[in-house]
Amino acid sequence: MIAIAHFAAITLYLAAAALAATPLARPMNAPYRGVVGVLAAGVAVHAASLAMFARAGGHVIISGLGPSLSLAGLLLALTLVVVELIAREVSLTLVAAPLAALPTIFANIVGFTPAREPSGVQGAWLAAHIALSFIGIAAFGTAAAAGLVYLVERRQLKTRRFGALFRLFPPLATLDRVNHVAAVAGWLALTFGVVLAVSYAFEYHQMQVAQLAWGVAAWVGVSTVALGRVTRGWQARRAAILSSVSFAAVVLLYVALRVAGPVVGRFH
Amino acid sequence: MLTLVGVSHRTASLDVRDRLTFRPAEAVRALELLRDRHGVREGVMLSTCNRTEVYVVEGEADAVPAVWAQLSERLGQDASAFGYVRRDREAATHLFRVASGLDSLVLGEAQIHGQVRDAWEACRAQSSAVLNRLFQTSLLVAGRVRSETVVGHGAASVSSAAVQLAKQIFGSLRGIRAMVFGAGEMADLALECLVAEGVQASVVANRTYDRAVELAARHGGRAMTLDDAWTELAQVDLLLSSTAAPQPIVTADRVRPALARRGDRPLCVLDIAVPRDVEPAVGRLDNVFLYDLDDLQRVVSANIERRKAELPRAEALIADEVERFWQWIAGLEAVPVLTEFRARMEAVRDAEVADALRRMPDLTAEQRAAVERLARSLTNKFMHEPSVRLRAAAANGRGLGIVDAVRYLFALDQGAGRTAGAAAPEAGRGEPRTDDRG
Numbered sequence: 075m076i077a078i079a080h081f082a083a084i085t086l087y088l089a090a091a092a093l094a095a096t097p098l099a100r101p102m103n104a105p106y107r108g109v110v111g112v113l114a115a116g117v118a119v120h121a122a123s124l125a126m127f128a129r130a131g132g133h134v135i136i137s138g139l140g141p142s143l144s145l146a147g148l149l150l151a152l153t154l155v156v157v158e159l160i161a162r163e164v165s166l167t168l169v170a171a172p173l174a175a176l177p178t179i180f181a182n183i184v185g186f187t188p189a190r191e192p193s194g195v196q197g198a199w200l201a202a203h204i205a206l207s208f209i210g211i212a213a214f215g216t217a218a219a220a221g222l223v224y225l226v227e228r229r230q231l232k233t234r235r236f237g238a239l240f241r242l243f244p245p246l247a248t249l250d251r252v253n254h255v256a257a258v259a260g261w262l263a264l265t266f267g268v269v270l271a272v273s274y275a276f277e278y279h280q281m282q283v284a285q286l287a288w289g290v291a292a293w294v295g296v297s298t299v300a301l302g303r304v305t306r307g308w309q310a311r312r313a314a315i316l317s318s319v320s321f322a323a324v325v326l327l328y329v330a331l332r333v334a335g336p337v338v339g340r341f342h
Numbered sequence: 343m344l345t346l347v348g349v350s351h352r353t354a355s356l357d358v359r360d361r362l363t364f365r366p367a368e369a370v371r372a373l374e375l376l377r378d379r380h381g382v383r384e385g386v387m388l389s390t391c392n393r394t395e396v397y398v399v400e401g402e403a404d405a406v407p408a409v410w411a412q413l414s415e416r417l418g419q420d421a422s423a424f425g426y427v428r429r430d431r432e433a434a435t436h437l438f439r440v441a442s443g444l445d446s447l448v449l450g451e452a453q454i455h456g457q458v459r460d461a462w463e464a465c466r467a468q469s470s471a472v473l474n475r476l477f478q479t480s481l482l483v484a485g486r487v488r489s490e491t492v493v494g495h496g497a498a499s500v501s502s503a504a505v506q507l508a509k510q511i512f513g514s515l516r517g518i519r520a521m522v523f524g525a526g527e528m529a530d531l532a533l534e535c536l537v538a539e540g541v542q543a544s545v546v547a548n549r550t551y552d553r554a555v556e557l558a559a560r561h562g563g564r565a566m567t568l569d570d571a572w573t574e575l576a577q578v579d580l581l582l583s584s585t586a587a588p589q590p591i592v593t594a595d596r597v598r599p600a601l602a603r604r605g606d607r608p609l610c611v612l613d614i615a616v617p618r619d620v621e622p623a624v625g626r627l628d629n630v631f632l633y634d635l636d637d638l639q640r641v642v643s644a645n646i647e648r649r650k651a652e653l654p655r656a657e658a659l660i661a662d663e664v665e666r667f668w669q670w671i672a673g674l675e676a677v678p679v680l681t682e683f684r685a686r687m688e689a690v691r692d693a694e695v696a697d698a699l700r701r702m703p704d705l706t707a708e709q710r711a712a713v714e715r716l717a718r719s720l721t722n723k724f725m726h727e728p729s730v731r732l733r734a735a736a737a738n739g740r741g742l743g744i745v746d747a748v749r750y751l752f753a754l755d756q757g758a759g760r761t762a763g764a765a766a767p768e769a770g771r772g773e774p775r776t777d778d779r780g
Contacts, residue, residue, distance in 0.1 A: 232625070234633065234640070245512060245513035246608065307606065309607070310608055311628065313606070
């Protein structure tokens with residue numbers, strides 16, 4: 075049942091992306107309400123399926139690889155809905171909805187086996203760390219998606235191509251603003267997430283080097299973008315390139331650590 | 343009958359259209375004359391620089407010759423040679439197309455929507471149920487066409503293309519600072535367009551300082567000579583260049599130092615001069631977005647093509663709304679016929695009952711009441727099904743033919759005459775007549 079609900083959420087995310095892409099096929103604007111509605115429906119189904127999982131097994135939903143990946147997808151999709159409601163702009167769906175579908179698909183493949191959870195203060199500590207880290211990654215993903223769209227739109231404008239892509243995407247200033255807000259939010263959440271992770275590792279003597287290395291790498295990536303923007307005034311193309319490249323590097327590092335799991339140790 | 347008589351940019355030259363332009367008060371006077379002298383029931387005149395159209399609901403007489411006479415008198419020659427006549431559905435379709443901008447010089451332009459509304463407002467005293475409904479629907483249709491298709495989307499002029507491109511970079515243009523090179527008419531027009539969108543004209547620079555002062559005073563910026571203006575380039579977001587210089591005056595070497603002081607902020611450069619003011623190398627600089635007249639024209643062409651591609655959807659939407667409007671007209675026609683039908687049947691019933699009772703004087707009061715009840719019941723039963731079906735037919739658009747059939751079968755048109763139906767146009771009898779002389 076949980077896998078079916080996840081499949082439905084994935085379908086809805088991809089349907090939202092397809093709806094957002096309609097201006098590429100026909101001379102019309104993307105149906106704002108339709109895209110946000112389908113995306114929100116996906117989020118609702120996704121959240122319900124995770125709640126079902128938690129209720130059925132009596133687990134905290136963020137323990138275990140499958141549930142964690144699923145939560146990451148859910149948070150990214152939720153962030154996207156919020157950003158689109160605020161910006162009244164749905165073209166980010168094209169990039170960010172498949173990005174949310176991806177971890178959800180992996181979660182479905184991996185399965186929903188919960189990890190053994192600590193309880194009490196230790197459990198709350200761990201839950202807070204994981205939740206903040208996921209929120210940070212979701213925001214970082216949104217910044218990267220905005221950055222990527224910025225680069226595509228900028229290229230259209232620089233090369234004076236006034237076709238479907240030019241009309242589809244929002245103004246550069248809007249994308250830059252989304253990138254800024256998402257990068258700063260991601261940095262704040264990841265900073266707290268990493269601090270909680272490091273202190274947890276010391277307190278409970280549970281050092282997972284690979285996981286810690288990945289977390290720190292993600293934090294360095296988002297920090298470069300956020301602090302560069304805030305303190306150095308980086309914006310526009312520079313910030314767009316930085317956020318998309320650093321997020322891609324973080325994703326690649328995750329894949330590499332997963333592949334090299336037997337060598338570097340357990341990695342969730 | 344709903345009738346339209348008019349001339350437009352499709353059938354008449356600018357000179358003819360100019361002479362046939364009516365101010366609102368003149369339009370009202372012309373419609374009053376049509377009402378008083380020619381029995382026109384309702385009228386609205388739409389007069390813009392691209393068209394003069396008179397929409398009327400005719401009385402017993404054909405109003406078309408009278409409208410042409412009025413227009414010809416104003417023109418000083420036979421106006422019918424430059425115009426067209428549309429009737430019934432075609433008149434409604436025409437107005438819906440006009441209000442939606444499908445009949446405009448620039449396909450999908452939005453100004454006509456307001457002009458149709460203003461014309462209707464100005465002639466409200468001369469319009470009634472049919473034209474009020476027609477014009478109200480036309481404005482709703484125009485709104486639907488605008489929101490459900492992209493017929494009205496994208497810039498359709500060079501100035502608005504400049505605005506569209508700038509918006510694609512900056513989002514809202516409110517507070518965006520602009521510097522203008524040149525103080526000619528083109529610069530003035532383009533700047534006016536940008537200022538209307540909230541752009542702040544910071545600097546106006548020109549080879550002749552006095553002309554710069556003039557333009558700067560009009561748009562609220564500072565005047566400078568071209569040589570002094572370069573230092574300000576780092577402070578602005580948009581450079582609009584329209585000088586008469588024979589060779590490029592904005593070079594990469596001039597712009598590069600300003601960019602170094604701007605950080606990552608994008609700079610939009612609009613070169614609307616012929617020959618060009620900005621050398622192409624400027625467009626290759628990081629964070630500079632350069633567009634010349636050819637680019638702006640390409641934006642316009644792309645938008646117009648896109649608008650044209652949407653025409654079938656817009657036309658289908660209009661056809662749908664015309665059908666709905668005509669169903670309403672049919673309903674308007676059915677109500678008085680139903681009323682008259684019932685009145686006629688009840689009169690026959692009352693006469694027959696009275697006659698029967700006269701021939702049976704010995705009946706008791708109870709028996710008389712029973713006879714009257716029987717007659718009433720029979721009449722109601724006989725009339726129930728035709729009444730229901732007539733209403734249904736009117737509602738689904740097949741009403742007018744059936745209404746006519748009922749009128750003919752029960753000789754309703756030979757009675758006291760149509761009462762409430764007087765307001766409705768005698769529409770839908772066979773194919774609508776069209777007499778396009780354009």
